[in-house]
Amino acid sequence: MSIRLKPYLQLAPLTLVLLLFVAMPLVFVVIVSFFHTEGFDTVAAFSLENYASVLGAKLTLMLYLKMAKYAVLTWFFCTVIGFFIAYFLVFHVRNRTVAIGLFLLCTVPFWTSNVIRMISWLPMLGQEGVVNSALMAVGAIDSPLRFLLYSDFAVVLAYVHLFTIFMIVPVFNAMSRIDRNLFEAALDAGAGRLQTLLLVVLPLTKSGIALGSIFVVTLVMGDFYVVKVMSGGRAASVVSAMFDDISTMLFPHAAASAVILLAVLTALIALVGRFIDVRHELVASK
Amino acid sequence: MSEDTKPADSGRRAVLKTAALGIAAAAVPISGFPQIMKREIKDITLRHIGVSYAVQRAIGEQASKDLGFKIEMQNLDTSASITRFVTQPNSVDIADMEGWQVKVAMARGILQGIDSQKIKEFDGILPIFTQGVYEGRKVSRQGISPYETMYTDGPAAGKILEGQQRWLTFLPQVFNADSIGYRPDKVGREVTEWKDLIDPKFKGRAAILDIPNIGIMDAAQALESRGDLVYGNKGNMTRKEIDTTIAALIELKKQGHFRASWSTFEQSVELMASGEVFIQSMWSPAVTAVLEKGIPCIYAPVGIKPNGKEGYRGWCNGMGLMKHLTGKKLEAAYEYLNWYYSGWQGAYVARHGYYSPVPRTAKAHMTPSEFDYWYMGKPAAEAIRSSHGQPIGAVGSVRDGGSLAQRFSNIACWNTVMDENQYMVQRWNEFKAA
Numbered sequence: 001m002s003i004r005l006k007p008y009l010q011l012a013p014l015t016l017v018l019l020l021f022v023a024m025p026l027v028f029v030v031i032v033s034f035f036h037t038e039g040f041d042t043v044a045a046f047s048l049e050n051y052a053s054v055l056g057a058k059l060t061l062m063l064y065l066k067m068a069k070y071a072v073l074t075w076f077f078c079t080v081i082g083f084f085i086a087y088f089l090v091f092h093v094r095n096r097t098v099a100i101g102l103f104l105l106c107t108v109p110f111w112t113s114n115v116i117r118m119i120s121w122l123p124m125l126g127q128e129g130v131v132n133s134a135l136m137a138v139g140a141i142d143s144p145l146r147f148l149l150y151s152d153f154a155v156v157l158a159y160v161h162l163f164t165i166f167m168i169v170p171v172f173n174a175m176s177r178i179d180r181n182l183f184e185a186a187l188d189a190g191a192g193r194l195q196t197l198l199l200v201v202l203p204l205t206k207s208g209i210a211l212g213s214i215f216v217v218t219l220v221m222g223d224f225y226v227v228k229v230m231s232g233g234r235a236a237s238v239v240s241a242m243f244d245d246i247s248t249m250l251f252p253h254a255a256a257s258a259v260i261l262l263a264v265l266t267a268l269i270a271l272v273g274r275f276i277d278v279r280h281e282l283v284a285s286k
Numbered sequence: 287m288s289e290d291t292k293p294a295d296s297g298r299r300a301v302l303k304t305a306a307l308g309i310a311a312a313a314v315p316i317s318g319f320p321q322i323m324k325r326e327i328k329d330i331t332l333r334h335i336g337v338s339y340a341v342q343r344a345i346g347e348q349a350s351k352d353l354g355f356k357i358e359m360q361n362l363d364t365s366a367s368i369t370r371f372v373t374q375p376n377s378v379d380i381a382d383m384e385g386w387q388v389k390v391a392m393a394r395g396i397l398q399g400i401d402s403q404k405i406k407e408f409d410g411i412l413p414i415f416t417q418g419v420y421e422g423r424k425v426s427r428q429g430i431s432p433y434e435t436m437y438t439d440g441p442a443a444g445k446i447l448e449g450q451q452r453w454l455t456f457l458p459q460v461f462n463a464d465s466i467g468y469r470p471d472k473v474g475r476e477v478t479e480w481k482d483l484i485d486p487k488f489k490g491r492a493a494i495l496d497i498p499n500i501g502i503m504d505a506a507q508a509l510e511s512r513g514d515l516v517y518g519n520k521g522n523m524t525r526k527e528i529d530t531t532i533a534a535l536i537e538l539k540k541q542g543h544f545r546a547s548w549s550t551f552e553q554s555v556e557l558m559a560s561g562e563v564f565i566q567s568m569w570s571p572a573v574t575a576v577l578e579k580g581i582p583c584i585y586a587p588v589g590i591k592p593n594g595k596e597g598y599r600g601w602c603n604g605m606g607l608m609k610h611l612t613g614k615k616l617e618a619a620y621e622y623l624n625w626y627y628s629g630w631q632g633a634y635v636a637r638h639g640y641y642s643p644v645p646r647t648a649k650a651h652m653t654p655s656e657f658d659y660w661y662m663g664k665p666a667a668e669a670i671r672s673s674h675g676q677p678i679g680a681v682g683s684v685r686d687g688g689s690l691a692q693r694f695s696n697i698a699c700w701n702t703v704m705d706e707n708q709y710m711v712q713r714w715n716e717f718k719a720a
Binding site for chain 1: 389498
């Protein structure tokens with residue numbers, strides 16, 4: 001009896017926390033998404049009007065397409081940059097301590113807030129900013145490049161800057177577990193450096209990349225502040241549209257939108273889950 | 287201090303006199319309030335909650351000093367504050383609201399009526415608020431005017447009533463008119479009409495306010511000014527009017543007209559100061575903030591023209607008493623409301639370009655030249671400094687937009703939330719996503 005109860009008791013605190021702070025709020029959001037808005041009042045009801053409104057709107061499609069564009073671009077750059085940084089740290093830096101030191105160095109920018117790191121791009125990219133001034137000074141351009149700021153370019157740049165670390169960490173973790181003997185084996189089998197990278201390292205870090213992708217993509221999809229600031233308010237995101245709803249008390253509509261976003265994200269993660277075993281990735285170390 | 291004080295005192299008196307005149311009479315003690323027993327009130331804390339431009343820390347600190355109990359100022363953005371008032375009414379004592387938020391709060395029954403007879407300076411409030419008229423003109427009713435939402439039926443604040451009553455839903459505390467701001471050095475001519483905001487000459491150099499319910503009114507002002515259409519009520523559009531407005535905005539965006547849109551005070555200052563934008567929707571103190579950086583910026587005087595076009599978009603924040611306030615705490619709240627109208631706050635907010643609904647007490651807390659500059663629109667008799675002490679107006683300069691009377695007899699519409707709000711927000715986001 002007590003033997004059987006023990007694991008449940010051990011699980012209880014975490015389960016309780018998750019139920020209270022994750023499941024409960026979600027349940028409320030789902031409930032409210034069926035409510036009805038009347039003037040400024042939210043009326044308890046069971047109505048599908050919010051879902052009809054969100055799913056029927058051209059806006060939703062526009063927002064999701066925009067989000068997909070940002071997510072794909074950000075994911076691509078984060079993956080390429082993250083992969084090679086991790087590769088360098090794990091395989092090129094011989095000294096383990098130095099590697100860990102450099103790895104920690106990657107996290108230094110994260111000691112300041114996201115907001116500061118993002119806003120510091122403004123004086124960099126503005127028309128009288130560092131980049132434009134420098135290019136003008138060396139005579140590369142005659143008039144400032146205005147696409148640098150308040151554009152999709154600026155948004156993706158900020159995302160990549162903010163989120164690459166979330167790719168570096170799981171990839172670094174996956175690479176650290178690769179048996180070094182495999183390199184010798186690959187060399188013996190006649191593989192070149194590129195072939196080893198593509199045929200040995202890449203497949204073995206696949207799960208790390210997948211894990212990092214989940215982080216990066218969900219962060220992009222849940223963001224509204226970066227889009228707001230870096231696009232100069234010229235682009236909207238799924239979440240920023242929710243924010244506009246909430247600012248005038250349209251809770252049910254925002255809730256329906258949130259439930260749909262959650263469903264999309266869950267589907268995406270489930271899809272990624274088919275390729276990797278997250279539990280294995282997190283638990284099984286060597 | 288009586289007139290026949292000993293001669294030895296006269297030196298001190300002279301010093302006091304000079305000091306009082308010199309420092310804008312900022313130190314004049316608040317008198318005439320029935321101070322409740324210090325011992326009983328010193329433990330009271332009142333939480334005054336609202337947006338940062340209306341609920342200011344410095345004002346709370348001064349009030350705490352003058353009143354002897356603690357005023358705690360808490361800032362949330364517009365949406366977060368109304369959400370808090372509605373969902374956690376007991377965590378708020380004084381709710382700072384705009385007209386539309388009063389409508390929300392009244393619908394939820396979270397306010398109590400304010401007894402106008404307990405407000406000392408009630409008869410000093412400008413008729414804009416109390417009667418809906420000003421300078422002999424009826425104040426515009428487009429959007430949600432403060433007059434429209436100000437009165438209620440009794441201490442229980444059951445519903446909003448039209449026309450003067452004893453009981454109030456909220457007490458107006460700070461207000462202003464929003465307009466267009468522009469860089470005179472880049473624009474090169476005077477701007478007095480909203481259509482300049484969408485003038486192709488400023489392609490890629492214009493920005494619009496991105497708070498949907500008021501941003502769309504700025505767009506409507508511009509379209510009406512250009513002659514595209516005449517709105518029935520810019521503050522409460524029909525679906526068709528919303529569609530026309532959004533279509534025009536998307537068209538402008540596709541042409542690359544808007545460099546950005548902004549949703550916070552700081553963003554608007556940054557856009558203007560960095561030279562990214564030459565003309566945009568703007569708030570008066572944001573213009574002041576650009577001037578403080580030593581960059582020329584003008585708050586466009588868009589008074590109503592003889593043909594009835596143009597005009598400012600007005601807004602007003604006021605304080606509502608939450609239903610749970612009773613006894614000593616309620617008394618303290620009334621003292622606080624009366625303190626607000628006693629002049630210090632009116633002088634303080636004037637120095638960054640806002641107004642108090644009771645100018646006559648603010649006057650006593652400002653130097654005559656300050657009052658003439660900020661409230662009367664007269665040329666500065668001495669250098670004008672902002673509330674941060676930065677010089678922002680040279681001797682002889684005149685405040686943009688003129689006097690309080692010139693601005694407020696020229697209001698075209700008030701900040702609002704429309705009946706078709708949900709539809710409008712969705713369409714506005716289509717403009718953003720386009």
